[in-house]
Amino acid sequence: MTTTDLSIQNLLALVDRDRLRDTLFDMVRIPSPTGDTRTFAEHVAHLLRESSLADVGLIDTPDWPDSPAVVAWRRGRGRGPTLQFSGHLDHIHQPHAAPTIAGDRIYGRGAADMKSGLACMVEVARVLDTAGIELPGDLLFTAHDLHEAPVGYGEGLRSLLCLGIVGDAVIVTEGPSDAFHIAGKSQSVFEITLTLPGDPIHELAVSPETPNLVELGAEVISALTQLRTRIAQRCDEVLGPETLFLGQIAAGDFYNRLPTVCRIVGTWRYPPETTRDAVAAELHEVVLSTVEDRPVCVSVDGSQGNEGFRVSLDEPIAQALHAAYHQVTGSPLANGVQLFAADNGKFINWAHVPAVAHGVGLSQAHADIEWCDAADLERLAKVLLATTVEYYS
Numbered sequence: 001m002t003t004t005d006l007s008i009q010n011l012l013a014l015v016d017r018d019r020l021r022d023t024l025f026d027m028v029r030i031p032s033p034t035g036d037t038r039t040f041a042e043h044v045a046h047l048l049r050e051s052s053l054a055d056v057g058l059i060d061t062p063d064w065p066d067s068p069a070v071v072a073w074r075r076g077r078g079r080g081p082t083l084q085f086s087g088h089l090d091h092i093h094q095p096h097a098a099p100t101i102a103g104d105r106i107y108g109r110g111a112a113d114m115k116s117g118l119a120c121m122v123e124v125a126r127v128l129d130t131a132g133i134e135l136p137g138d139l140l141f142t143a144h145d146l147h148e149a150p151v152g153y154g155e156g157l158r159s160l161l162c163l164g165i166v167g168d169a170v171i172v173t174e175g176p177s178d179a180f181h182i183a184g185k186s187q188s189v190f191e192i193t194l195t196l197p198g199d200p201i202h203e204l205a206v207s208p209e210t211p212n213l214v215e216l217g218a219e220v221i222s223a224l225t226q227l228r229t230r231i232a233q234r235c236d237e238v239l240g241p242e243t244l245f246l247g248q249i250a251a252g253d254f255y256n257r258l259p260t261v262c263r264i265v266g267t268w269r270y271p272p273e274t275t276r277d278a279v280a281a282e283l284h285e286v287v288l289s290t291v292e293d294r295p296v297c298v299s300v301d302g303s304q305g306n307e308g309f310r311v312s313l314d315e316p317i318a319q320a321l322h323a324a325y326h327q328v329t330g331s332p333l334a335n336g337v338q339l340f341a342a343d344n345g346k347f348i349n350w351a352h353v354p355a356v357a358h359g360v361g362l363s364q365a366h367a368d369i370e371w372c373d374a375a376d377l378e379r380l381a382k383v384l385l386a387t388t389v390e391y392y393s
């Protein structure tokens, strides 16, 4: 059978909610904290092999012996583009109660973030296999470790991309369940450090001209709040205003000792066209003009953060997802913006391929008690299947 003589509704009817529920429950019973996912990777590879995928294998991540990635192919007729499904194997290290099922709700660490998406990827492979569908291009299924900071910083995905393992378009099976993110802001985590030469000394030994870093830090904070007002005027028509957030300030270590270090940490979110270096330079300028000629060393580190992105609605994968969502739910898929870092942005920035994210929603990610309903799995699996058919039609 080919997609042209295929009834999408017949295909979607093959999605099995009970099987999805059991698949996810089996997945959450295998712990996979970031950096320790080999057993779970072997389980996922086994499931994909059972679904008749070809060339299923584990690929090691350099310097991370227990963090292999799973790579599996479903070969097509050979002419069409390769569509990739991507997920991450790891969950956060936060402890969680033992996995359980209550009704159609599966509880366990990683149930939502994001073994839900991996279970649906397996279901897509199963249904296509059962239906005997031959697609014009290859499907590529990948799952990697080292997604969750602060243990991982994308090393698993980056190493796959370095090996050239990437599709022509990518669906990350983690994300919103009811929105399409057409753009995401870049984010810099900035760290401003003011340092006074010399040792901390008693307040009575401090000369009058010596700056107090608690007071100078307050001046810098004041200057940053003025900067925040200025950058809020820079309003991207899709992403909205740039934002600056102050999250931490620390200075001094005793009530009557001279503070010698003041550290201010925060975030700046801005459109993807602005560079990280430009943001750091602007921060540096604001701090230097506040400190003026006082004898203080200033350092501004803005090297950490995430890159933003834009996805054209004309991209075939974007059009396919919109059409599929409408077919499955009867509702249009609303466009929105992504304010957090996710793997779709990494595919766009690191591999320069169009990537979209669609999942069971984000409300349960990293929660104390993490769960996913089988109905959400069924909907996601159907949307992924219909997206596949639409992409090749």
Ligand SMILES: [Zn+2]
Residues within 6 Å of the ligand: 088, 113, 114, 147, 174, 365
């Ligand atoms: Zn996740």
